[in-house]
Amino acid sequence: MPTASEVHQGQDGVRITIIGGGIAGLATAIALRSPTRTITVLERSEMLKETGALISLQPNASKIVSSWGLAPFLGLCEPLVDTAFRMFNQSGKLVRQVNLDFARFGADRVLYHRQDLHTALKNAATSTDLPGCPVEIRTASRVTSCDPYKGTVTINGGETLDADIVIGADGIHSVVRQAVVGEPREAIxxxxxxxxxxxxxxxxxxxxxxxxxxxxxxxxxxxxxxxxxxxxxxxxxxxxxxxxxxxxxxxxxxxxxxxxxxxxxxxxxxxxxxxxxxxxxxxxxxxxxxxxxxxxxxxIDPLPRWVRGRTILIGDAAHAMLPTQGQGASQSFEDAEALQAFLADLPDGPTGQQVNEALLRVYEARHERASLIQMYSREQARPGTDVGSNKVKLDPAQFMKYNCNYSGAKNWLAAKDMGIVVEKLSLSGV
Ligand SMILES: Cc1cc2nc3c(=O)[nH]c(=O)nc-3n(C[C@H](O)[C@H](O)[C@H](O)COP(=O)(O)OP(=O)(O)OC[C@H]3O[C@@H](n4cnc5c(N)ncnc54)[C@H](O)[C@@H]3O)c2cc1C
Structure with a gap:
């Protein structure tokens, strides 16, 4: 099987380097597959194991995943459709039940094993059964530096790769973040x-x-x-x-x-x-x-920028958040879909300006929403009861409408451009 770079040798196309083969990097690699794109994922690990834990994809992410035709890959994960949230207080009394009928959001909350989801995404990215060129995943390739304007990244050992677009999906301790933001922004x-x-x-x-x-x-x-x-x-x-x-x-x-x-x-x-x-x-x-x-x-606190030159941050590198809304990975799928939508019309051999303009549209569509969900996640981490009280204040349904009601980046931006205000919740001083 020829790799994407072999398929494109000597041809004009769009060369994309994705740094990080986690959920964000792999989802984006799948979303951007095309016959005229050479996509290389650089992953520092050997990709042999993911954390042994469960992960839920919320309706906003499940809807995107379904639209990519990933059922043959994800079906092997034995996914479970979640049917309800049941909340007990510390004494073991049932205090709230929210039945999860997500028909109004067009998709379900689905439970996966992290390893299975990761493997399914890796298989889909490299598969010959999906449209577009298979993605090349280079493991044991730790990126040590990135020039966001030139689109070059250097990996351990000193090799430098050149691309039209660089996507920093290297997680919460991202090295690309500093190159894009222009100052250190450490995980808090x-x-x-x-x-x-x-x-x-x-x-x-x-x-x-x-x-x-x-x-x-x-x-x-x-x-x-x-x-x-x-x-x-x-x-x-x-x-x-x-x-x-x-x-x-x-x-x-x-x-x-x-x-x-x-x-x-x-x-x-x-x-x-x-x-x-x-x-x-x-x-x-x-x-x-x-x-x-x-x-x-x-x-991390919301970043002042995700884009510099030919480079964009996505996933935890851009908006790491507490797991209290179960939205971290789900937001990565939204990032991937936004890149798919706004890079669709990019010509082969794009100029730095064409790439930058497209990436800025992604930022424009995504930043406010992802930043707000970061803040909602902090809000949901606040004490669940008052001191000494058994009365539970948390309500998992509270943020559902904002979080789950999503139909893709272009629709989101169009609604914003038309002045349609998306209903938000007020935050208690975060
Ligand atoms: C306890 C807990 C529960 C959670 N539950 C949920 C949930 O139910 N639903 C949900 O949507 N989200 C959940 N999340 C959040 C979710 O796990 C993350 O948001 C998501 O995994 C982020 O994916 P990522 O690809 O951006 O980052 P990562 O998964 O961290 O992937 C980054 C990748 O980049 C690689 N890398 C790093 N540096 C370099 C480098 N210099 N060069 C090359 N490669 C590099 C890493 O090896 C890694 O493979 C949870 C998080 C926690 C902590």
């Missing part, structure tokens, strides 16, 4: 850490949880909410695994191993201590976890 610790567990469902057999409290087999997202800590859990991989994320303030997590570190191994006794006083059935599930990962959560 948010004061919250996340324990992550993934349990085979067989390990949960024999649990004495009434089905009206938790039915492990049902595609439902269950939340248990305390004042400054909470747990979010649900099934994945066709119901074969059960995923849990437990958020806790850094200073209360009874862990020393994560000090100063980004991702660490957590301990189940420390996790149980952090959630003492939560329902016994939930703690019983924790006790059965084979192991537990611990992530110190960081985000």
């Amino acid at each position: 610790p948010t004061g919250i850490s996340a324990y992550r567990m993934l349990l085979p469902v067989e390990s949960l057999s024999g649990l004495k949880i009434p089905k009206d409290v938790l039915d492990i087999a049902k595609p439902v997202t269950t939340m248990v909410v305390g004042h400054d800590r909470r747990v979010i859990m649900g099934p994945g991989r066709g119901g074969k695994v059960f995923g849990i994320v437990a958020l806790v303030p850094d200073e209360n997590m009874h862990e020393t191993s994560a000090a100063g570190s980004w991702v660490a191994q957590g301990s189940i006794p420390a996790l149980l201590k952090a959630f003492a006083g939560f329902p016994a059935w939930m703690l019983e599930i924790f006790e059965r976890a084979p192991d537990v990962g611990l992530w110190q959560l960081r985000d």
Whole structure:
């Protein structure tokens, strides 16, 4: 099978370098596939493993994914359509149920295993079964610098690659970000850490949880909410695994191993201590976890720019956010769709100005919305109850309309240009 660069040797086309083979980089590679484009993804790792955890794509992202014809790839992931959010207080009383009928948004909230989603995107990007040239993915290729005006990137070992368009999809610790923004913009610790567990469902057999409290087999997202800590859990991989994320303030997590570190191994006794006083059935599930990962959560402030010259930032490199809206990866799909839409008319061998103008349209369409969702994610991370109270203040339905009601970047920009105001929620002082 010839690579994209071999197909295009000696021809005029559009050469695109994508830095980072995570969800944002791969989604964009798929979105931009074309017979006249040479797309190279540079990934620093060997791409052998993704985090063992679940990830949900919200209706705004699911709608985009469906329009790309990825069903043959994603179907292999045994995706589950989420049907409800059920929220319990710390005493284990059901306080809110939101049934997820997303027909009004034109797509579902879908649960995947991260590894499966990543593999499906990688397979789709490099497949010969989709329109356009297969994308070339170069692993063990860590980018060390980027000239955003020339469109050149240098990788470890000193090799320099030249492109018409450079897309920085290199995650929260992006090296491309500084080249684009013009100053360092580091990831900010948010004061919250996340324990992550993934349990085979067989390990949960024999649990004495009434089905009206938790039915492990049902595609439902269950939340248990305390004042400054909470747990979010649900099934994945066709119901074969059960995923849990437990958020806790850094200073209360009874862990020393994560000090100063980004991702660490957590301990189940420390996790149980952090959630003492939560329902016994939930703690019983924790006790059965084979192991537990611990992530110190960081985000970034909205950036003043995503574009410089021939280069644009996308995904976590552009708008890393807390996971409390489940929108980080979903926003990356919106970025990919926006690039697909605004680069569609770019001629072969585009000038720097033509590229810059197209990228600025992407920024114009995407920046306000992604920045607001970053802020909504911080808002949703605020205490779930008042101190000493069991009354849950969080409402997962609150941001749904704004987040999920999305029909692509061109429509979004057209509505904005026509002065159609998209309903936003006010934020409490973030
Ligand atoms: C606990 C938790 C739960 C979450 N749950 C959800 C959810 O349910 N739904 C959702 O939509 N989002 C969720 N997110 C957010 C989501 O995981 C991220 O927003 C998303 O993975 C970002 O993708 P990315 O490709 O931008 O970055 P990354 O996944 O970080 O990928 C960046 C890639 O770039 C590579 N790279 C980095 N530097 C270089 C370099 N110099 N040269 C070459 N390659 C490089 C990396 O190796 C990596 O492969 C969650 C996040 C967390 C922490």
